[in-house]
Amino acid sequence: MTSLFKNVTIVGASGSIDNILLDGLFASSQFNITIVSRVSPNKLKALFPQNVAFLESDFSKVGLEAAFKNQDLVISTVGAMGFRQHEKVVDAAMHAGVKWFILSEYPNDIPADPILGLFEFFREKTPMVCYVQTKEAEGLSWTAIAASGTFDCGLRNKFLEFDVANRAATIWNGGDKNREITYKKEPTQSVVSILQHPEEARNRCYYVHSVEITQPEMLAAMERAQEAKWTIVDTTTDTQVGEASKKLETGDASSAFALIRATATAFGNTPDLDAKSRSKKTV
Known part of the structure; x- marks a missing residue:
């Protein structure tokens, strides 16, 4: 099946969750993959296949827009410490002409008010989907994946x-x-499935679990x-x-x-x- 996406940029990709989500993407030969990270490429190359390109970024607006130029899809794997920068990443993707954004809603969303009050990390996740939704009218499509504990x-x-x-x-x-628990293969299969069936996944959050x-x-x-x-x-x-x-x-x-x-x-x-x-x- 032909995908709408050929050039794919992954933001982050230096943690264990990232590898869980993206193993299937790396295994596919139909995508040109670039990883944008604060971490030096020399430290990342050993973790990923040889056909993956790397860009070290200071995560400035100018730097991110340059990294996203000519990209069809941006996948954010930004962790807890980077949630406050998520709006900047979304804006840079839009200004660079990116068609689609998969946001860092995994490993799970936190919907309940009592839980939102527990920890600042939970509260910071809440605006992420809300913000990307405001960009739909400007032409940016998005998908979020919320997988239960792996x-x-x-x-x-x-x-x-x-x-x-x-x-x-x-x-x-x-x-x-x-x-709910999720086996390692499920989230990565979800990412690949979204890329293969984008119209079904446009502007939606998907909840994934195995058992x-x-x-x-x-x-x-x-x-x-x-x-x-x-x-x-x-x-x-x-x-x-x-x-x-x-x-x-x-x-x-x-x-x-x-x-x-x-x-x-x-x-x-x-x-x-x-x-x-x-x-x-x-x-």
């Missing part, structure tokens, strides 16, 4: 609090709520795989959020991980934050 990486970096090596699992709120599962079900699967019993640590959302909020007040940014994990569990009386309850545009 199972593969979440086990490896212990974000899911399932410690495989030590056979220990932290269970939130009794573990009776379904949690819904409870923490006890995950634990049972791990015990079967290892043929051994695991140690269980019980906790609650109230406990985790309370402790994390106190740490935030002292400037301890490590507490952010607990707050992000809280978005995947029951939050007080807030309904489950699953994709189906958020939007009919789930894929």
